[in-house]
Amino acid sequence: MNEKIVLRYEVDPNDFTRAGEASSNVKRRLKLLGVDPDIVRKVAISLYEGEINMVIHSYGGIIEVIISPEEIEMILTDKGPGIEDIELAMQAGYSTAPDNIRNLGFGAGMGLPNMKKYSDEFNIESTVGVGTTVKMKVFIPKE
Amino acid sequence: MSEFFTSVLLKKELCKGCINCIKRCPTQAIRVRDGKAFIIKEFCIDCGECIRICPHHAKVATYDSPDIMKKFEYNVALPAPSLYGQFNNLDDVNIVLTALKKMGFDDVYEVSSAAELVSEMTRKYVAENEDKWPVISTACPTVVRLIQIRFPNLIDHLLPIYAPVDLAAINARNKAMKETNLPSEKIGIIFISPCPAKVTAVKSPIGIKKSEIDGVLAMKEIYPMLLPYMKESVNKVEDLGKSGRIGIGWGSTGGEAGALLTDNYLAADGIENVIRVLEDLEDQKFERLEFVELNACAGGCVGGVLTVENPYLAKVKLKRLRKYLPVACSHLDTEESADAFWTEDVPYEPVFKLGKNMRESINKMAKVEELMHKFPGLDCGSCGAPTCKALAEDIVRGVAKEEDCIHILRDYIHKLSDELSRFDKKK
Numbered sequence: 001m002n003e004k005i006v007l008r009y010e011v012d013p014n015d016f017t018r019a020g021e022a023s024s025n026v027k028r029r030l031k032l033l034g035v036d037p038d039i040v041r042k043v044a045i046s047l048y049e050g051e052i053n054m055v056i057h058s059y060g061g062i063i064e065v066i067i068s069p070e071e072i073e074m075i076l077t078d079k080g081p082g083i084e085d086i087e088l089a090m091q092a093g094y095s096t097a098p099d100n101i102r103n104l105g106f107g108a109g110m111g112l113p114n115m116k117k118y119s120d121e122f123n124i125e126s127t128v129g130v131g132t133t134v135k136m137k138v139f140i141p142k143e
Numbered sequence: 144m145s146e147f148f149t150s151v152l153l154k155k156e157l158c159k160g161c162i163n164c165i166k167r168c169p170t171q172a173i174r175v176r177d178g179k180a181f182i183i184k185e186f187c188i189d190c191g192e193c194i195r196i197c198p199h200h201a202k203v204a205t206y207d208s209p210d211i212m213k214k215f216e217y218n219v220a221l222p223a224p225s226l227y228g229q230f231n232n233l234d235d236v237n238i239v240l241t242a243l244k245k246m247g248f249d250d251v252y253e254v255s256s257a258a259e260l261v262s263e264m265t266r267k268y269v270a271e272n273e274d275k276w277p278v279i280s281t282a283c284p285t286v287v288r289l290i291q292i293r294f295p296n297l298i299d300h301l302l303p304i305y306a307p308v309d310l311a312a313i314n315a316r317n318k319a320m321k322e323t324n325l326p327s328e329k330i331g332i333i334f335i336s337p338c339p340a341k342v343t344a345v346k347s348p349i350g351i352k353k354s355e356i357d358g359v360l361a362m363k364e365i366y367p368m369l370l371p372y373m374k375e376s377v378n379k380v381e382d383l384g385k386s387g388r389i390g391i392g393w394g395s396t397g398g399e400a401g402a403l404l405t406d407n408y409l410a411a412d413g414i415e416n417v418i419r420v421l422e423d424l425e426d427q428k429f430e431r432l433e434f435v436e437l438n439a440c441a442g443g444c445v446g447g448v449l450t451v452e453n454p455y456l457a458k459v460k461l462k463r464l465r466k467y468l469p470v471a472c473s474h475l476d477t478e479e480s481a482d483a484f485w486t487e488d489v490p491y492e493p494v495f496k497l498g499k500n501m502r503e504s505i506n507k508m509a510k511v512e513e514l515m516h517k518f519p520g521l522d523c524g525s526c527g528a529p530t531c532k533a534l535a536e537d538i539v540r541g542v543a544k545e546e547d548c549i550h551i552l553r554d555y556i557h558k559l560s561d562e563l564s565r566f567d568k569k570k
Contacts, residue, residue: 003502003505004505004509005505005508005509005512020426023426024422024426027422027425027426029508031293031295031493031495031496032495032496032497032504032508032536033496033497033498033501033504033505033508034493034496034497034498034500034501034504035501037295037296037491038296040295040296041296041425044425044426045426045427048426067505068505069501069502069505140501
């Protein structure tokens with residue numbers, strides 16, 4: 001018996017045409033699995049925010065999504081500048097996105113706060129000059 | 144909805160078993176089995192793409208024959224606004240309406256007139272329900288069905304108001320009963336439709352309990368019948384038209400949204416584009432949008448499978464026709480109209496679900512991944528499924544087998560012949 005599905009996606013920096021590919025793909029799979037629409041929504045929003053963050057800020061990275069009957073775990077690991085002050089970055093509206101990104105409609109400073117809001121477990125670790133890892137979990141209530 | 148219905152029929156003798164329709168279907172609802180196309184009914188959203196693409200004309204739409212009028216004592220025609228876009232140099236919709244009466248209908252009730260009432264109701268609903276923004280239009284039955292089976296998180300955003308044709312049907316019936324004193328069953332409410340999705344919407348309505356439409360006629364079939372009567376009508380036109388720019392605008396993309404008198408809307412057409420917009424809406428990529436108008440057909444209703452004219456030319460013709468009309472002619476406070484809010488819930492129908500529960504589904508999905516490594520990934524369609532992935536899903540659903548893939552079959556045959564020749568040498 002397989003109890004888990006493990007999915008891996010590579011994220012290219014600055015490739016906005018492909019941004020959202022991972023979250024769309026995961027969303028489609030969750031629907032095939034018959035996961036409750038509310039759970040799908042939470043995963044899709046938090047994962048999309050994370051994916052966009054990687055596209056805007058990192059030098060590239062990997063998204064790993066592990067689906068089990070109990071939970072959906074998302075691990076986003078990137079190489080990049082890292083975050084100097086995580087507490088500040090977690091504040092709604094705080095953004096370091098450059099103007100050209102903001103002109104595209106991104107960089108509102110809601111990425112990390114939304115990821116925290118829509119996931120049930122949220123953990124972020126970052127080393128300046130090395131990169132950032134975000135781990136999120138969304139729990140699936142027992143049927 | 145307990146039973147799935149589709150308005151697309153297959154003429155078996157014409158079907159060559161090619162892969163055109165399975166490739167075009169936006170919900171991957173078609174398979175070729177035993178050399179013939181086969182529609183998985185619960186996946187079908189009645190968009191009509193397979194009818195459009197089939198080079199052998201094996202896919203046809205179901206609709207009623209004009210003979211259906213004989214079943215009733217009194218018949219009312221409900222012309223869709225897209226009908227007015229089918230004719231050259233038409234400068235007065237009354238010519239079409241008069242011709243419909245000459246053709247045998249006792250009365251006409253324009254869908255565009257009901258559309259103006261729906262527009263008024265929508266304006267009010269959108270203003271009063273900011274928490275439902277963006278409100279998604281529900282006039283196109285294909286879009287509603289698509290959302291119901293694939294975008295559960297958007298169901299709450301659906302505009303819970305009757306499609307113009309359904310409101311027109313109720314109002315037309317009430318009017319006819321009042322004027323003729325006939326019982327309801329002797330009155331035929333006949334829609335002249337640009338698309339077969341309405342046939343399905345009549346048989347299995349979404350959001351409303353029962354449709355008041357008794358018959359759906361194909362625009363392309365009525366068109367040649369109407370032409371001679373229209374010539375006849377030109378000299379003596381009855382003043383029957385009751386719709387203005389807003390109502391007639393509904394016939395093509397942007398008309399419904401434009402009638403809301405806000406710039407804060409999005410209008411998309413063509414089923415693939417519609418799906419992309421819905422995907423993005425689901426991810427909440429559009430903020431502060433009030434209304435989303437979606438039409439499964441390119442160009443809107445004028446692009447329906449049952450129309451005759453090129454949709455973009457039809458759009459131009461509608462524009463010309465609308466130019467000198469009043470903004471709207473039908474209003475809620477002056478028109479006798481039924482209450483047009485949906486009465487039924489629209490439940491999510493997870494038709495694509497792989498297993499009965501999460502554990503079973505995960506297992507099946509893992510099996511799909513495993514199969515995907517075996518398949519060549521060419522999406523050639525030779526197995527009868529549109530993609531390798533669709534075949535893998537069919538296999539775990541128990542309706543196909545690995546050897547349906549001709550590449551796997553070929554490898555299997557190679558192996559078999561190798562073994563046979565080895566056996567031969569031993570002998």
